[in-house]
Amino acid sequence: MRVGEITFHWLRGGVTHFDGGAMFGAVPKALWSKKHEVNEKNQIRCVTDPMYFEYQGKHYLIDAGIGVCRLTEKQKRNFGVVEESFILEDLATLGVRPEDIDCILMTHLHFDHIVGLTDTNGESIFKNATIYTTEAEWQEIREPNIRSKATYWPENWQGIASQIQTYAQHLELNDAISLEKTGGHSNGHAVIRIDSQGESAIHMADIFPTHAHQNVLWVTAYDDYPMDSIFAKERIRNELDGTGKWLLFYHDSFYRALQFDVDGNVTDKVIADRGIYYTSIWYMN
Template sequence: MDTLQVGEIKIHWLRGGIAHFDGGAMFGVVPKALWQKKYEPNEKNQIRCTTDPMYFEYQGKHYLIDAGIGAGRLTEKQRRNFGVIEESFVLEDLAELGVAPEAIDVILMSHMHFDHIVGLTDTSGASLFPNATIYTTETEWEEIRRPNIRSKATYWPENWQGIANQVKTYKEKLTLNDAISLEKTGGHSNGHAVIRIDSLGESAIHMADIFPTRAHQNVLWVTAYDDYPMDSIFAKERLRDELNGTGKWLLFYHDSFYRALQFDKDGNTTNSVQLNREN
């Protein structure tokens, strides 16, 4: 199990699933001749993407960041369309850490697209983490319940109905304690958020799908899935100053090569945690 120590907080990456998303969709208007040098596609022009949540414990509480694609939740057609070769082993990985699903206290959602939220419920639609408080932005919670003609393709009613009584929302920023905070960025979705971890002078930021892989470092490289691409670009440009030359870790959910990176002031990688997965 891959881990990263940030101050007194030890982050564990859990196996939330492996999918393959269309390369053109993942890199938008960027020509394939450029992006394939950084992230090689398969014969179907898909790039391999993990959907791996993060777990950590802090001040006696158990946290998850995002939730993976679950087990048995996707149809055969969905698994084929999304190139899923492995579903979730989140519960098994938590068990290895001695953590029961009922023990999860807090779930921090970057957003609620299917590949981040399906793992919150079982095949009957019931919550897998019934005692957790689930935090998302007010905007995101509104849209998943009332999706528009575009977003209904990823905001499915069966993904929120079983957890509705666990959700708490915030408008722009939320500080949970001295170490954990969330901030709405918009961009990838209107209610997309980033998650910060700060402990003992060390820091990390999960930028989720406005920075889904290491190949998206260029602020102009955003996915075609982004509903508001200019908001993604402006957020990446602003957050770049938090990363470059500060020693802050960038955390990944989708990258199939790295779990986390640090950058110098010019954006060059100075340190990394590589993905070490069996599949």
């Protein structure tokens, strides 16, 4: 997918099946199941696919997938993992080596976004990259609370600590790429904006995890601060609807990106091409 002069490549970061009730929080199944298919275990299929792009001679990643051999068999079972990461293989097909990656833009540091940064020894895979995250997120992964320790694991950050660069609220890397702290899903959750040659995209990460979360009130039970998610989602949706900006996805199994008109109807889409196991029952106008 191309936005201005930037071409995005989605990489195969892993395939999970998260609990449908958890993914839609307080929304009754009778409602959300009309928007997203669910399997016999009440799980919905969620990919964990990072994005790669090149800009001004630098190589970028957005998030990092679930890695290879980084989860226990129990964790794989609980999270419905049916495929682990092929990020390095996909980068190789683009002629990119792990040591070529210059910048990694982290939306947040939950396990399903960060595990792919380190190998089975806990060592950094992308050794030459600067890894950007918010100050709040970096603080919490090192000192998780009673709730967040379930997803912030020490083995996920210790091997990359020297590569971390933090920011408080906003960070403009250059004329095309900026990051903004939203909170909500986690205290330090961030969105990423791409603006190039008059075209734009926003990666809203886990405050808009799938196409079925279009309603601003539909947030996950994993969100630590759900009202912050709702307010941020509402504000950013106003930037998307009717503007021609793309919404980019990390977890959606059906769509890589969507555009909306002023009424929230889908006007354009990029369909995922990584082997969908079933067909979406969400009918777009």
